[in-house]
Amino acid sequence: MPATITFDTLTDAHLDGALRLSQAVSWPHRREDWHLFLRLSRGVVALAGGKVVGTAQATPFGDVAMVNMIIVDAQMRSRGLGRQLMTRAMAGVDVPEWRLTATVEGLPLYEKLGFVATGSVLQHQGVPVRQAVPDGVDWAGDTDLAAIQVLDQQATGADRSSLIARLMHEARLVVIRKGPDLAGYACLRRFGRGDLVGPVVAEDSAMAQRLISFLMARSTAGFLRVDTTEEAGLAPWLMGQGLAAAGGGVSMRRGAATVPATSVQCFALAAQALG
Structure with missing residues (x-):
């Protein structure tokens, strides 16, 4: 039977679970990096049996906001969880312009939500x-x-x-x-x-x-x-x-x-x- 998913506000108490998610997708973020982003942002977390299985954050910068740290546990994908996380995170921030940096894997979802490509980020x-x-x-x-x-x-x-x-x-x-x-x-x-x-x-x-x-x-x-x-x-x-x-x-x-x-x-x- 599929685990029941619940949503909550992302807080410091969830950062260990969030860090586990970012490490699983080979992102280099430390716990301190997550903490910096969280202090600037409104975050949403998805939980299954008390375990963090998804995150998304919206970071307001005046008339512009960034949506970021969108991660879904590999075992929970293909359920529309990424879309729900993004929608919930963005719902709390009212701005005329949204920006994000997309991975190749995330492009289809972001395009469905109305985002258009404007350039390339080079690491x-x-x-x-x-x-x-x-x-x-x-x-x-x-x-x-x-x-x-x-x-x-x-x-x-x-x-x-x-x-x-x-x-x-x-x-x-x-x-x-x-x-x-x-x-x-x-x-x-x-x-x-x-x-x-x-x-x-x-x-x-x-x-x-x-x-x-x-x-x-x-x-x-x-x-x-x-x-x-x-x-x-x-x-x-x-x-x-x-x-x-x-x-x-x-x-x-x-x-x-x-x-x-x-x-x-x-x-x-x-x-x-x-x-």
């Missing part, structure tokens, strides 16, 4: 070659927080102030200044197997490379990951720095597109779950 990782520390890059301070939040929204069209505030205190941020203003910023934090560089927001690819090179030189984890996009054009340079291509995903959107400002661009994601 690069490995042990970077030794870097010279570039000039003109400074560690960010608390007084830079508001300017970084504005710069990020100009690049992404999403109000990720809550994410940037957490990264300011839980990660390490660097900036490039133009007089009294900020022209670019980047973040280095622990994630998965080592360190992750992202977000990276800059005026052009040369500036993005300076920011990333600085953080490569400062990373002590050995293993480094950068999630970029095909549109950003950084992939050849990242491979030249020792970060091999390691798959990726498909950027998707549902609803009216939010048009970012054009003075800066997002060259690397905060995470595939967060854009």
Whole structure:
């Protein structure tokens, strides 16, 4: 007899079960990574006999929201559980635009729910070659927080102030200044197997490379990951720095597109779950 499925709000009490699900599909997320996402999001969990068998989260960023961490236990698939999880997670967040990063396996479901492909996410990782520390890059301070939040929204069209505030205190941020203003910023934090560089927001690819090179030189984890996009054009340079291509995903959107400002661009994601 099939197990009865119940749904509940995803809380810290479910994170061990959620971590088991992500490990089963070879995602590198640590429990700490799940915890960060959960603090920014509204999550839904599917339970069978008290066991976590599915998850989905919706992360609101102003007029944009990300739907993410959509995982269904292998033994519970082909029952429409993924669709139910997504629908329940998204129901609690009212925004004009939804975004997600899709796996190949998830594409059919997301297309049925009205999402359309908008680009490619490219994952690069490995042990970077030794870097010279570039000039003109400074560690960010608390007084830079508001300017970084504005710069990020100009690049992404999403109000990720809550994410940037957490990264300011839980990660390490660097900036490039133009007089009294900020022209670019980047973040280095622990994630998965080592360190992750992202977000990276800059005026052009040369500036993005300076920011990333600085953080490569400062990373002590050995293993480094950068999630970029095909549109950003950084992939050849990242491979030249020792970060091999390691798959990726498909950027998707549902609803009216939010048009970012054009003075800066997002060259690397905060995470595939967060854009």
